[in-house]
Amino acid sequence: MRPAILNGLFSNIDTLNGIGPKWSKLLKNLCGPTVLSVAFHLPDHVLHRPYLTDLKSVREKMLLTTKVTVSQHKKPFSRRHPYRIICEASGTYLEVVFFNYRKDYIIDQLPVGETRLISGQVERFGERLQMTHPDYIVREEEAWKIPIYEPIYPLTQGVSNKLMNRAAKEALQLIPNLPEWLEETRIRQEGWPSFKEALFQAHHPQTEADFSSASKARQRLAYDELLANQLALVLARTRMKKQTGTSIQGSGILRQKLLSCLPFELTNAQKRVVSEIETDMQSPYRMLRLLQGDVGSGKTIVGLIALLNAVEAGFQGALMAPTDILVRQHFAKISQLCIPLGINVVLLTGREKGKKREEILSQIANGQAQIVIGTHALFTDDVIFNKLGLVIIDEQHRFGVEQRLALTQKGKAVDVLVMTATPIPRTLALTYYGDMDLSQIDEKPPTRKPVDTRVLSVKKMEAVIQKLHVALAEGKQVYWVCPLVEETEKSDLANATARFETLSAVFPGQVGLIHGKMPGSDKDTIMNAFVRKETSVLVATTVIEVGVDVPNACIMIIEQAERFGLSQLHQLRGRIGRGTLQSTCLLLYDYPLSDTARKRLDVMRSTEDGFIIAEEDLKLRGAGEVLGTRQSGLETFQLTSIELQGELLPIVRREAVQIIQTDPTLSSPRGEKLKTLLYLFNKDKEIQTIKAG
Numbered sequence: 001m002r003p004a005i006l007n008g009l010f011s012n013i014d015t016l017n018g019i020g021p022k023w024s025k026l027l028k029n030l031c032g033p034t035v036l037s038v039a040f041h042l043p044d045h046v047l048h049r050p051y052l053t054d055l056k057s058v059r060e061k062m063l064l065t066t067k068v069t070v071s072q073h074k075k076p077f078s079r080r081h082p083y084r085i086i087c088e089a090s091g092t093y094l095e096v097v098f099f100n101y102r103k104d105y106i107i108d109q110l111p112v113g114e115t116r117l118i119s120g121q122v123e124r125f126g127e128r129l130q131m132t133h134p135d136y137i138v139r140e141e142e143a144w145k146i147p148i149y150e151p152i153y154p155l156t157q158g159v160s161n162k163l164m165n166r167a168a169k170e171a172l173q174l175i176p177n178l179p180e181w182l183e184e185t186r187i188r189q190e191g192w193p194s195f196k197e198a199l200f201q202a203h204h205p206q207t208e209a210d211f212s213s214a215s216k217a218r219q220r221l222a223y224d225e226l227l228a229n230q231l232a233l234v235l236a237r238t239r240m241k242k243q244t245g246t247s248i249q250g251s252g253i254l255r256q257k258l259l260s261c262l263p264f265e266l267t268n269a270q271k272r273v274v275s276e277i278e279t280d281m282q283s284p285y286r287m288l289r290l291l292q293g294d295v296g297s298g299k300t301i302v303g304l305i306a307l308l309n310a311v312e313a314g315f316q317g318a319l320m321a322p323t324d325i326l327v328r329q330h331f332a333k334i335s336q337l338c339i340p341l342g343i344n345v346v347l348l349t350g351r352e353k354g355k356k357r358e359e360i361l362s363q364i365a366n367g368q369a370q371i372v373i374g375t376h377a378l379f380t381d382d383v384i385f386n387k388l389g390l391v392i393i394d395e396q397h398r399f400g401v402e403q404r405l406a407l408t409q410k411g412k413a414v415d416v417l418v419m420t421a422t423p424i425p426r427t428l429a430l431t432y433y434g435d436m437d438l439s440q441i442d443e444k445p446p447t448r449k450p451v452d453t454r455v456l457s458v459k460k461m462e463a464v465i466q467k468l469h470v471a472l473a474e475g476k477q478v479y480w481v482c483p484l485v486e487e488t489e490k491s492d493l494a495n496a497t498a499r500f501e502t503l504s505a506v507f508p509g510q511v512g513l514i515h516g517k518m519p520g521s522d523k524d525t526i527m528n529a530f531v532r533k534e535t536s537v538l539v540a541t542t543v544i545e546v547g548v549d550v551p552n553a554c555i556m557i558i559e560q561a562e563r564f565g566l567s568q569l570h571q572l573r574g575r576i577g578r579g580t581l582q583s584t585c586l587l588l589y590d591y592p593l594s595d596t597a598r599k600r601l602d603v604m605r606s607t608e609d610g611f612i613i614a615e616e617d618l619k620l621r622g623a624g625e626v627l628g629t630r631q632s633g634l635e636t637f638q639l640t641s642i643e644l645q646g647e648l649l650p651i652v653r654r655e656a657v658q659i660i661q662t663d664p665t666l667s668s669p670r671g672e673k674l675k676t677l678l679y680l681f682n683k684d685k686e687i688q689t690i691k692a693g
Helices: 004-010 021-030 035-039 103-109 140-145 159-172 184-190 195-203 216-242 251-260 268-282 299-312 324-338 352-368 401-410 426-433 458-471 495-508 519-533 566-573 595-606 610-621 642-662 669-678 685-690
Strands: 045-048 062-074 081-088 090-100 115-125 128-132 135-140 149-153 288-291 316-322 345-348 370-376 388-394 415-420 437-441 452-455 479-482 510-514 536-541 553-559 583-589
Touching: 004 035, 004 268, 004 437, 004 669, 035 299, 045 553, 062 495, 090 159, 090 316, 103 401, 115 140, 115 324, 159 288, 184 216, 184 370, 184 536, 195 216, 195 370, 216 426, 216 642, 216 669, 216 685, 268 288, 268 299, 268 415, 288 388, 299 316, 299 324, 299 388, 299 415, 316 324, 324 370, 345 352, 370 479, 388 401, 401 566, 415 479, 426 458, 426 553, 452 595, 458 495, 458 553, 458 595, 479 495, 495 510, 510 519, 519 536, 553 566, 566 595, 566 610, 595 610, 595 669, 642 669, 669 685
Parallel strands: 090 128, 288 415, 288 437, 316 370, 316 388, 345 370, 388 415, 452 583, 479 536, 479 553, 510 536, 553 583
Antiparallel strands: 045 149, 062 081, 062 115, 081 090, 115 128, 115 135
């Protein structure tokens, strides 16, 4: 049961004073449904409104507050002209201007001969100073209504900053005096306020420094949120480790046979990671490991070796990937490698129907299917494994802790290996995968050639197409990626359908088109034609971002590259450089280029290291965009900026581990207070785990 002290915070937004049904609906869309979600919706910048009496040295477009005496109203000739009020401020004339005005409102707010405080942006027109539509007009005795530092909130349509400000003030009044879950020594060393006071200060900055992520209040809030996150991850990991697993130890014969068939030797990094995985599988505890490897680093072979280890020990292995294209490529590659080993590999996706599906399900259930490769279809209720020992999840970095654990329910204490070719910054790996052991393939096979990456304006399009004539004549193949599938009224982005038509006119019969809206069978047909070199140019959306492997494709053209994230650009570039030919990636950009877009393209041109790119992507876009949390339901932080406050994470992690080691059920006096912290940040499931043992 949630502590009674928190009940008011989890009540509906409708209960806030002065927030009626219309506003509460808008606020729910912006912040969330509860009072607490309003309190946790922090301002993202602050406006400084200095009080000035002397306006002679005012800078252009300066935001300020000043005292004026109203001298004259200059009524316009018609409604098309603005309404002007001449005011005097310490010997300087200031003209206050209103468009689309209500005359009675203006006369009431600024009566001739009276003094008012006004606040807004001042502009110069020659010797004349002008303030258009002041943000505040108050009497002198109401000066407190104009903040010197005004918090500005992230907003949505229909919600004004004043409404958000009012709702936040009401929500903050309901924050109770909570038990202190942090150690007194840490609070004293850091000079941190209490949680309640920190939240109040974050909403009411008194200086620009108060708004900074390095301020005492913001640091305290971030630490609390990160501590709740890390406690939850450590508890989840403890729960998993308490469930005794099965020692999976093969003889190594299949691995040796596989390696003898390969035309290359494993890199030292691959050998190290294989050893880490096999050590985990041999232990009596369940494996939960994240394998990171840059594009082309050889994760698939490492995964296959793990699957063969499971098969040798008498277990089944399952490999799940997110897209039909990637699954079928995995199946083609792995089944081919397993033929000389005598291993039965089956494919299961949503496209397998009727008798074919029944036959596959039967093989999985009776154990004939030793390795099963598929999409999310693997985890439907009718898929029953005979003896599942290992699950490998490829490119599913968007899965949260609970989802990852749920995937193991197809067997008893199943080992789990999550693989991703999207390098994850260190802070994000700790934040979202703190329940897992981490392995990293930080070395590429020596056969992988560097990709020559160039940045060009879309104005060079004709020259690029001319160069393609030469490349295609030499037998090279080309990916051409566009941001959209087809033209829309709402967007001016390049679309794949139009580009396909343009290129088909230039290279008749040589161009294919593939995108996510196509039926699966059509995608297969188009992809297979490209693999068999029946087409030379494949126009696509980001459906080819992950896993597509065509060694002869050595040119990647990304149109309007400034519209893509860094990690996405890196993934797309990873589709080339897989064969013996020198590969080239052309990043075509359109004007105008923002500073962020320019930095992204510069990073792509300067490095191929996915881990460097991931760190830069975190700085430029933020954690939510890098991991796709805004689209996926993976936890997002409300009070923490991982990119700015990530240095707190290792400290928080150590404390969380120490807490659970010394007090695994959080039953000590401090543990009970930490349960309040977990409830505050919606970690109810983790607390239920403690109670269930």
